[in-house]
Amino acid sequence: MMHEGAKAVLNPQDVPNQRKSKKLFKKIVRNWQLYIFMAPALLTVIIFNYVPMYGIQIAFKNYIPALGMAESKWVGFDHFTRFFESYYFWDLMWNTLSISLYGLLVGFPLPILLALAFNEIRTGPFKKTVQTVTYAPHFISMVVMAGMIITFLTPSTGMIVNLLEAIGITPPSFLTDPRWFKTVYVLSDVWQATGWGTIIYLAALTAVDPGLHEAAILDGASRLQRIRHINFPVIIPTITILLILNMGGLLGVGYEKILLLQNPLNMEASDVIATSVYRTGLLEAQYSYSTAVGLFNSIVNAILLIVVNQVVRRTSENSLW
Amino acid sequence: MVSSIKETKQDKVFLAFVYLILTVALVIVAYPLIYILSASISNPTIVAAGEMWLLPKDITFEGYRRVFQDSSIWNGYMNTIIYTVVGTLVNLVVTLPAAYALSRRDFVGRNIFMILFIVTMFFGGGLVPTYLVVRSLGLVDSMWALILPGATSVWNLIVCRTFFQSSIPRELQEAAEMDGCSNFRLYFRIVLPLSTALIAVMALFFGVGHWNNYFSAMIYLNQQEKYPLQLVLRQILVLQQMSAQAGTIDATMATSLNNKAEVAALVKYAVIIVATLPIIAVYPFLQRYFVQGVMIGSVKG
């Protein structure tokens, strides 16, 4: 039933062409107000996103600000080649992808679980406190965040290190051992982002029909069963969409926090595309090079998003398009 | 409302487990927060030496004094509140209707529009071309330079679309259409009232975005009296952290920088508190919109 409308438009094999276009036209006319709904968003996007897009050309040029974009020399794929052939290209790719995937694996399910848990407990001061407290870390700046991580994990005085020592565990060199970098990075992210991430699911959960719960209780369903069969299905569309969007950001690991936690000893695990571009591109004002790398990132991200979306599209109706 | 029904033993154990987990989460998350609070009023040398564990030591309010001695901070607060309120309203007015349109399966061209939006998530012209566009519209040095370029957030648009698509019962729409109800009416009279939770979340997402935004302010605003709070605070922080460029600074300068470096640590923490307390305080008020069943109940009623 859900698909009928779409099918009638896209796949009307049994309908002659003329009738099809007539029907389409009728549909457009009937929903003219929806186009007005679209207009402001579309306009701002065209003005502020599409019009400036000519700037992408500098990825293929040797952009010198003084010359301006039009006058700068074309260099084809030179900047891309330089990136691909750089000594650290594969390390950067690996680190970026593994940090992202690790983060996704740990960080993606937690807000869902936490939101489901919030949903179970009674509304009251405790719930309010937990929700607000877990939400707060989202607002802590990277500088302070990194500063705390270093303070807590410093070998001589760090609280976490001392705690581990107190319970008889020899702490590893969290800050300088490359094997620990990604864990430190991902877990601190989890600490910072989980509470914030629940908000969207909490909103989605408002769509649950209490009547279903009442009926299920009468049938003797346990809480866990009700979560699985009533609450969870309601947030599946949101989960799916967020997953797709996250997959489209896999190469988008930011540089700010990593730079603050980076040191020469953990660099083999911590150097990602963004930090490398930051050092070479932004600090030395090589705009063309950083644009080229950014473009490469975007293309890979876009491909990932398309692929995941296609997979989802086959199996459910929650795809992006 | 559901919990009023008698619980089985299994459910009680499960619930107890949930409370336990949440309590553990609370402690883990709260510790660093308390640490920041304490660090903002402790002697910075003691903090750096790792000797301040939980409660403030050798209390000083110098960090806050430095933050508040700058009169521009109040002006910054004012600006931020204006930018946040106006910006959020614009965001909602632009994004929600578009998301609703895109959620309608009978909306011809929705996939094309969707792709048009998604492309902008990945490809952009970069800073200079965007700046030139904003400048040619005469928006530089005005509040609108902070609001209009980001009026449509594609990410939020997609989330809203998903919400409309999955939560607004299709039957409702069809019934409305049968009654000859226009799309405008449908949207304003039925869809929006059913989506208070979504509107609350989006207001929060957009609002926090505006609240924390300093980058576009940095790029587009020239007059200091228009600076939002975050930019003012950033300035204060940068001043305190000016690193000594040896050879080009003299002794008095170095001395002063050294004195400042000490306070910088304090200011760093104080700034976080000053900048985020108001926006954190908003959250509990929004929580009442996240109540299960509000929506369906009202539909049936």
Add this chain to the structure above:
Amino acid sequence: MKKGRKKGAVALSGLLLFSVLASACQSGGSSTESAAETGGTVSKDGFPIVEQPITLSVFAPSADMAPWDTMPVIEEMEKLSNIKIEFQTAPIDSFPTKKNLVFASGELPDILYAADITPAEQVSYGTQGQLVPLEDLIDNYAPNLKKILDENPNVRKSITTTDGHIYALPFIDTTAVWYRGPMWYNGEFLETLGVEEPKTTDELYDYLKRVKTEDPNGNGQADEIPLTSVKLDDLRMYFLGFWGIYNEVYYADKDGKVHYTPQEEGYKGYLTFLNKLWNEDLLDHETFSQTDEQKKAKGAKNQLALFSDFYPYFTLGGTEETMQDPMMTPVSSEIADTPVYGKHPGMSSNGTFAISVTNPNPEASMRWIDYQYGYDGATLWTQGPQGMMWDYVDEATHEKKYLEVPNGGDREEFRATLTPNYGIVTPGVNIPDLTNGLRSEVEDWVVQQNEEKLVPIAKIPFPNVYLTNDAQTEVSALLSDLNTYVEQMEAKFVTGQEPLSNWDAYVAQLKKMGSDRIVEIYQEAYDQWNSENAQ
């Protein structure tokens, strides 16, 4: 009603779009703004600079929130010169971005002040005609600067680009010695252990060993950290001098031969020595992870014997300026003719002042800035007008004294309200006379330590040279990988994760990554600079 509003919005947005496209099409429309009337003739000497008042727009970074227009120095300057300045300032951290936008949008100010104009920017904006060549203006309208340049031909060479023009003026400080703070001994430890300053690396090692084992801070615990550093950045250059190397990446030796530091034999000596210190726990094992604050906290607990900072008490704590912690005398190693010291070239590496092509009054602008290259102007701009922060004890000898700060505040913070020359690298000159009488005893002591310990073995590692655009691009591309590799390998060699027996393989890898090409490019640039200099 809602409908109407929506339609209005659509129409409005359409209009916006149109205007964007329209303006995008008329590209290249240079901003030929109505040139302000030039203030009649510009006097070549003395004040006022112009008879009729003129206004100049100035773009600058600001390190403070205070507005510049109302500062006493600016008002005084306007009174003297008859030139009114309209400032457009941007916070320091966003200044580079804004500078880029200013050039990209073609809305040039008349003057760029303290604008940190890199050699690459000077070349590209200069050759594209956005900046005005300054050499004729200097000859005719800048007597103070001309005098300095005539006395210091190296400075003139270093600001002349490869096409023979000068596009930006530097900050000049011929008394500068350090690139960054030197190394200091904890004087109390030296005294407790009864040790003279070490003269060789072996003696240094012995001393650090004794610090570790003999509890010089006397607290009964072996908590001393003989040598500490934050990621080696603060000690690298100083220590490299012990093995005859002047700088971290590339340098010219006494014979004018250019070297790439990380593949030098001396660099191996440096790594070997630090590795030995690391293995015996004489070099702080938190070197690579600690922050500057954490390092200072250790100093405050009196754990450190040798460290880097601007002044020793910055690390050791206390506000009392003492002279008991001596500057480290560089020590000699197994390499002949050591130690050496890389001395600051005495001028800022980036330009601090430039005149844009749209400036209607370049002559007056040059006169205006030249004031800061002489004693009176430099004094005004750095210390503020006489009678506010300072006053003369003896005007003839330029001896000054500080006045009480109003309301007993911090003197530097007070200074920040007087003059824009605060926290940024401004055009001008530093001469000892500026602070005659204002310097503390410690400052004089440090100068004397410099003279005694560093200056005799010092040489400027590499002059400020201009590379062509192509050479610059090539160097940046090569160095980005090389720097990353070297940074990681340095840490691995020092901590022993990579045995020093792999040195040859490491050097081979450097060569593969193009280290010799770096040497080639800089050798060429150096020879060019040198031949210009000989003329």
